[in-house]
Amino acid sequence: MKVTVVGAGAVGASCAEYIAIKDFASEVVLLDIKEGFAEGKAMDLMQTASLNGFDTKITGVTSDYSKTAGSDICVITSGIPRKPGMTREELIGINAGIVKEVSSSLVKHSPDTIIIVVSNPMDTMAYLVHKTSGLSKNRIIGMGGALDSARFKYRLAEALGAPISDVDGMVIGGHSDTGMVPLTRLATRNSVPVSKFISEERLNQVKEDTKVGGATLTKLLGTSAWYAPGAAVSALVQAIACDQKKMFPCSVMLDGQYGLKDICIGAPVILGRNGVEEIVEIELNDAEKAHIQESAAGVRKTNDLLEL
Numbered sequence: 001m002k003v004t005v006v007g008a009g010a011v012g013a014s015c016a017e018y019i020a021i022k023d024f025a026s027e028v029v030l031l032d033i034k035e036g037f038a039e040g041k042a043m044d045l046m047q048t049a050s051l052n053g054f055d056t057k058i059t060g061v062t063s064d065y066s067k068t069a070g071s072d073i074c075v076i077t078s079g080i081p082r083k084p085g086m087t088r089e090e091l092i093g094i095n096a097g098i099v100k101e102v103s104s105s106l107v108k109h110s111p112d113t114i115i116i117v118v119s120n121p122m123d124t125m126a127y128l129v130h131k132t133s134g135l136s137k138n139r140i141i142g143m144g145g146a147l148d149s150a151r152f153k154y155r156l157a158e159a160l161g162a163p164i165s166d167v168d169g170m171v172i173g174g175h176s177d178t179g180m181v182p183l184t185r186l187a188t189r190n191s192v193p194v195s196k197f198i199s200e201e202r203l204n205q206v207k208e209d210t211k212v213g214g215a216t217l218t219k220l221l222g223t224s225a226w227y228a229p230g231a232a233v234s235a236l237v238q239a240i241a242c243d244q245k246k247m248f249p250c251s252v253m254l255d256g257q258y259g260l261k262d263i264c265i266g267a268p269v270i271l272g273r274n275g276v277e278e279i280v281e282i283e284l285n286d287a288e289k290a291h292i293q294e295s296a297a298g299v300r301k302t303n304d305l306l307e308l
């Protein structure tokens with residue numbers, strides 16, 4: 001199993017590290033445009049192998065896509081992150097060009113690959129890859145919902161005073177400060193609806209804290225987060241590589257599901273060796289349906305800025 005990660009920055013390196021530590025891939029290639037940077041990150045990570053007990057071989061390359069040839073899965077993290085006070089959508093001007101060029105170089109060397117798009121604004125970047133790469137739609141996956149759901153569970157556990165392992169919940173919709181739809185109605189503590197334990201007001205606070213999860217960290221760190229994003233990407237990579245048939249909310253091209261067409265937005269999907277193996281349609285109430293439509297309108301507004 002060969003995995004390429006483009007962008008050896010904060011998220012790319014974190015993602016490579018988690019993939020290696022889980023030890024399911026034979027090879028991880030880190031690629032960056034900055035001379036020597038990916039080589040340095042790869043060497044540093046390889047020097048953790050005997051300490052962390054993995055055999056995955058990590059190599060680093062500067063812009064040499066021939067070394068990515070035959071990758072089963074490619075992750076795109078190249079591009080700029082936001083600074084405090086910015087929205088993800090403001091990154092489109094620089095990141096769209098980078099993502100388009102990177103995805104086309106990847107597909108040239110690995111025509112049957114599965115691409116996981118991480119660069120922001122992620123839903124629009126995933127849409128761009130759909131429109132320009134020629135890959136089939138089950139092979140392009142945007143990572144956002146897995147991270148947002150992990151943050152939702154963190155906030156739920158905090159509100160409930162419960163261990164995170166007791167909590168389940170999912171965030172669908174766009175990966176943006178206003179577009180996320182945390183499904184509080186369906187969140188549970190050991191199968192019991194969380195509304196049994198906390199007030200509606202507290203649950204609304206959990207929802208709002210989840211939606212601004214990325215912005216909160218960006219304010220604290222001065223740049224956006226990387227540990228949870230890296231872990232979320234590695235979980236998707238593992239689900240595909242190991243054919244786990246696990247369900248994650250991912251940004252996928254919809255064709256009528258949730259009343260939406262020709263848009264990439266977060267919806268629950270089953271991930272396996274073929275990438276997106278199924279898009280799961282869950283029953284939403286009227287408020288959730290309205291929130292998804294509103295979220296989609298926001299994503300479409302950003303998609304309209306693309307020069308396709």
Ligand SMILES: NC(=O)c1ccc[n+]([C@@H]2O[C@H](COP(=O)([O-])OP(=O)(O)OC[C@H]3O[C@@H](n4cnc5c(N)ncnc54)[C@H](O)[C@@H]3O)[C@@H](O)[C@H]2O)c1
Nearest residue numbers: 007009010011032033078079080081118119120122143229
């Ligand atoms: N989808 C998500 O949930 C999620 C989570 C975290 C970050 N992100 C996004 O991921 C992206 C990366 O974030 P980061 O914190 O790792 O940034 P970073 O600046 O630490 O790393 C980005 C790397 O991309 C490289 N790069 C730039 N142009 C390139 C090109 N053409 N080819 C190859 N490499 C190139 C840079 O040299 C840099 O090393 C940002 O757009 C950020 O918003 C998304």
Ligand SMILES: O=C(O)C[C@H](O)C(=O)O
Nearest residue numbers: 082088120214215224225
């Ligand atoms: O918040 C960001 O800009 C990065 C990422 O999308 C995140 O949610 O951490």
